[in-house]
Amino acid sequence: YNKLQELYSNLDIVINNAGILRDKSFGKLSQKDWDLVHAVHLRGSFIVTKAAWPYFQQQKYGRIIMTTSPAGIYGNFGQTNYGSAKLGLVGLSNTLAVEGAKYNIKCNSIAPVAASRLTEDIFPENFMDYFKPSYVAPLVVWLSHESCPETGGVYETAGGYIGKYRWQRSNGKVFAPPNTLTPEAVRDYWPQITDMNKANSFNSFQEHTLSLVNTIKEISEENNIGEVSTTSVTNSYTIDDTILYALSVGLSTREPKHLNFLYECNDEYSVIPSFGAVIGLKAFSESNVLHDALKAHNISGDMTKLIHGEQYLELVKPIPSFATLTSVPKIIDVLDKGSGALLIIGIETFDENQSLVFYNQMSLFMVGSGNFGGKRMSNDTNIKPIVSAPNRQPDAIVSEKTSIDQAAIYRLCGDKNPLHIDPMFASAGGFSSPILHGLCTMGFAMRHVLREFAGYDVKNFRAIKARFVGPVTPGQTIETQMWREGNRIYFQSFIKETGKQVISGAYVDLIEVQVRNHNTENNFQNSKNDNDFILSSSLASNINDITIDELAKDCLKENTENVIRYVCAPYGGNDGQSGGGDGQSSRIDKIFGGWLSVRINDHKELVPIIKTVY
Structure with missing residues (x-):
């Protein structure tokens, strides 16, 4: 890399074309000739590309060409060293294509047949004119061009011909149950195992893996061997x-009321209501309802293009802190939206006494699976619609920064889709980095509503509905805007750093509303060091008409258990300047509330009058 910096001020293209031959049959091949060809x-190719890689990453652009060979793809007598090295280059190229996607680095392989010193003894002399290197150059130029969209491909070129390779896998045979798989069974079913009439081709490792899982489930169903019941799924937690x-x-633990959900010995220990969505999703994923729906409607579905569009959760009673629950997933409706198939799934979840605990409803959209001849709209009144937020300023706004490890923690609850943890998988899905689970974002927003309008009392929660309209990247700040209309709290969520909306058409229905008395904007932040003050406040209706002493009396009534520190700025005069005095009788111009961590040194405009109340 350092040498390249000395030689080039700019680097856009790397073509790995160096090669030698040491052809010998495998029995006569020495380790030296093996190592030399691979080196x-x-x-x-590895060393040259490794040196150029930081250039490409920094400038977010690069084009790489690897030179493979039909001898690596098909094998060729006397070329075990050469063929294995050439096929290794295909693997190197494909992986660099995946890793380089987010940096606009494209990598492809060519398998040329061209006249050179390496091939002059192979072809008849009259054929040499057909395999001039100049006939390979146009393909290399195109794959190296900035407008070429191809990456991760393998292309053959020779004598004016250009073609693309692809891997194929037969439909195969699933032996179910697995204990029926014996050497004799493999022998007997060999024609089916190797039948390429229904061969599949994949564009990525993830697509291949998901297809394999679907194939196993599908063929198991065809053989009347259901892995799980389609009528109920039982889970314990x-x-x-x-x-x-x-x-x-x-x-x-920064907020005392959170101990109600984090400490099992707390007298008021409760389960966050949105945990019910986790149970519902797990039951759905372990059932066959999606497969049954696709099969019944003759829909060709690609699981890599399945999007969780909407979520509804209704609690009949608070979720127990530990239980064995039985869920019954079923298809409510399947709609043909042209651009894709929309599936609405309902999931009832019961306790061990067969009493209904909660109900989930999910809307899943399978992109590219439309036009199967189904109806476009549903008349089912059980489908929960989204709603529009009131056309006025929000009654409350909460901003909360997510952790960089938020998705890594959430996936431990059961949704281990690599899209949320694996950078390469996320890149293949079109994202610059792993994204947060939609249900995790909904969990944040639901907490904000419970905090502002239910006093964190889960017994006040009835239902939540949300539409997912954009992803959150772990580390970003979720801002939830809320409006109260009776016992319904409308809300929508945004990424504060970008302004992009992530949840729309959403609401929480409460049994009883307990309005938190404070400013409309609160922020949760981690304390930077021990000199920071944790601030909390219970604000009066007219904040400019309350004195420090009055504030202390108010706090004594509502906060007898905790030490609460306040940072206030004296109320200014008519000229807007801060007042003087000892501050004990000064009017409050500004109070920072909501367990907000603030460094005093970051707020020079404040007069640091600190009142500690016990």
């Missing part, structure tokens, strides 16, 4: 699972 072809979920949606 030039495979290791040489412990109190530790509910605490892990609470941590995964941002609850923290």
Whole structure:
């Protein structure tokens, strides 16, 4: 890399074309000739590309060409060293294409057949004119061009011909149950295992893996071997699972009331209501209802293009801290939206006494699976619609920064889709980095509503509905805007740093509303060091008409258990300047509330009058 910096001020393209031959049959091949060929072809390409990689990452642009060979793709007598190195280059190229996607680095392989010193003894002399290197150059130029969209491909070129390779896998045979898989069974079913009439081709490792899982389920169904019941799914969870979920949606010991969800010995220990959505999603994923719906409507579905569009959750009673629950997923309706198939799934969840605990409803959209001849609209009145927020200023706004590890923690609750943890998988899905689970974002927003309008009392929660309209990147700040209309709290959520909306058409229905008395904007932040003050306030209706002493009396009534520190700025005169005095009788111009951590040194405009109340 340092040498490249000395030689070039700019670097856009790397073409790995160096090669040698040491052809011998495998029995006569020496280790020296094996290592030498690999050192030039495979290791040489690695070293050159490794040196250029930081250039490409920094400038967010790069084009890489690897030179493979049909001898690596098909094998060729006397070329075990050469063929293995050349096929190794294909693997190197494909992986660099995945890792380089987010940096606009594209990498492809060519398998040329061209006249050169390496091939002059192979082709008849009259064929040499057909395999001039100049006939390979146009393909290389195109793959190196900034407008070429291709990456991760393998292309053959020779004598004016250009073609693309692809891997294929047969439909195969699933032996179910697995104990029926024996050497004799493999022999007997060999024609089916190797039948390429229904071969599949994949564009990524993730697409291949998901297809394999679907194939196993589909063929198991065809053989009348259901892995799980389509009528019910039973799951058990412990109190530790509910605490892990609470941590995964941002609850923290920084706020005392959060201990109601984090400490099992707390007298008021409760389970965050949105935990019910986790149970519902798990039951759905372990059932066959999606497969049954796709099969019944003759829909060709690609699981890599399945999007969780909307979520509804209704609690009949508070979720127990530990339990064995039985869920019954069923298809409510399947709609043909042209651009895709919309599936609405309902999931009832019962306790061990067969009493209904909660109900989930999910809307899933399968992109590219439309036009199957289904109806476009549903008349089912059980489908929960989204709503529009009131056309006025929000009654409350809460901003909360997510942890960089938020998705890594949330996935431990059961949704281990690599999209939320694996940078390469996220890149293949079109994201610059792993994204937060939609249900995790909903969990944050639901907490904000409970905090502002329910006093964190889960017995006040009835239902939540939300539409997911954009992803959150772990580390970003979720801002939830809320409006109260009776016992319904309308809300929508945004990424504060970008202004992009992530939840729309949403509401929480409460049994009883307990309005938190404070400013409309609150912020949760981690304390930077021991010199920071944790601030909390219970604000009066007219904040400019309350004195420090009055504030202290008010706090004594509502906060007898905790030490509460206030940072206030004296109320200014008519000229807007801060007043003087000792501050004890000064009017309050500004109070920072909502367990906000603020460094005093970051707020020079404040007069640091600190009142400690016991």
